[in-house]
Amino acid sequence: MQENHERAALAAHRFGYGARPGDLEKILPDPEKWLLDQLVIPRHSITQPSSGELMRALYDFSKARKDAKKSMAEMPKNPARRFYIEQSAATVLEAINSQTSLSWRLLDFFSNHFSVSAQGNRMRMLAPTLEREAIAPHMLGHFEDMLLAVEQHPAMLIYLDNERSIGPNSRAGKRSKRGLNEGS
DSSP states (O other), X not given: OHHHHHHHHHHHHHSSSOOOTTHHHHHTTOHHHHXXXXXXXXXXXXXXXXXXXXXXXXXXXXXXXXXXXHHTOOOOXXXXXXXXXXXXXXXXXXXXXXXXXXXXXXXXXXXXHTOOOOOSHHHHHHHHHHIIIIIGGGTTSOHHHHHHHHHHSHHHHHHTTGGGOOOTTSHHHHHHTOOTTOOO
């Protein structure tokens, strides 16, 4: 019986974020089954904005800032930092309140593996969306599908400067004598 208590505690603490009140009693009969039941795709709040919506907000901010400079009006407040904090806080709360902490811990692992910087307005807006739009939906499927989703996500493209990359043998590459990731 002592061994099963140790296995239950190990399941909750090593593979998840720890046991909540009452969790060990649920885990105790079958720690392996509890772990397998934990493997679900983490669900993020549908109220969080998509990467497209965030890029639109950043575009609107940039346009409003240009207009304010021209007309000497009050400068609008940059939304990037607020969106980053709101998205990050919402994700942490979802993980804390989840009944499937193993899945959230696994999501943390893949998010760390495919990490991007949150430097600059565009990345501050997009970095949190990479996890919920590209990593989480593919986390329990084929790694190849996750890799393709991550590499095609706007946050990763911008982070790796791929949105400015041109092929060295393309017309633009030959004309500018530039190649991959050699943008201005």
